Amino acid sequence: MRKPADQTEKASNKGNVKLRKGLWSPEEDEKLMVYMLRNGQGCWTDIAKNAGLQRCGKSCRLRWINYLRPDLKRGSFSLQEEQLIIHLHSILGNRWSQIAARLPGRTDNEIKNFWNSTIKKRLKDSVISTTSPNNSISSDPINGITGGMISFEEHELMNFCMDSISATTSSSSMQNSITSATYQFDPFPPLQDNSHEINIAPRLFNVPNHSVEGGILDDYGGFEQYVTGFENDLSVPSLENDGNAELMFDKRSSNGKYLIDVDQSIKVEDFDFGTNNHWQGGQNLKTGSDQLDWESLLANVSFSPYLDFQIE
DNA sequence: AACCGGGCCAACCGCGAGTTG
């Protein structure tokens, strides 16, 4: 945590505007939230200015992404998420944004903190414990993947992924590959919901040659979909209703419920920021079923919820 | 009850890449 904002004010380089630093007050959160709901994402410097915040745009962006974003999950990481983080980190390293992109509702900062504070320590402990003679594989998710022991399937999986990554070594070649005969498919699809039973194995299937629409190739050989209002798009749609916005999001351990008067311009009902509800824009990714049949999904490529484009 | 130390995590910092004029 930082010092309270009013203790760390300093003059901005431009315009002698005092910029606040440190913790965000509920009033500041409210201002930013209301502004984002009304106007959506734009230039962060303008957002900070127009929202009446004495913050730099960078600070506003961080606050929005890491805390105020409606589609953020709250609470501890699930077992599936934990396993996926460990797995992705084994391949991607400290590319937290890339890892976060595969965990809907989680931020890179959150994952980074989780890794540094929890997983790292447990991995270390796990490595130590696996060196002891009487140790066997436990139900610990760490041991399922790492802990010094990687299953044959995992190893093959990683080889596959690394091959995919190495196949396209630069962003320029990546861009060229978009229109080339073949392209690398994202081996790490995002988790749909942590309540689902998830097979963390990537989709090992071939995609016929076709032009790619509705997405771009990322820096690691993956296919980044254009997903409006979800983890790839942190903006929110503008709201044009009248009344009040009742916004729910927890502040640390307590579940706060903010009733915001939005200048007679917004009315949001049943606007729940809880863990089970995602932002409207992400609903195109939801399957509507509590239990996904991953085998059948994998068997039928065109039915995959990850595919946001048509395969010809 | 007071103190201490480690964990957690929000937020800052610096840097590189991309964009704009």
Add this chain to the structure above:
DNA sequence: GCAACTCGCGGTTGGCCCGGT
């Protein structure tokens, strides 16, 4: 081509919380 600006990312900091003593 260049400088200024903006954005996004990863590393780091440091205050709060909480369990142990």
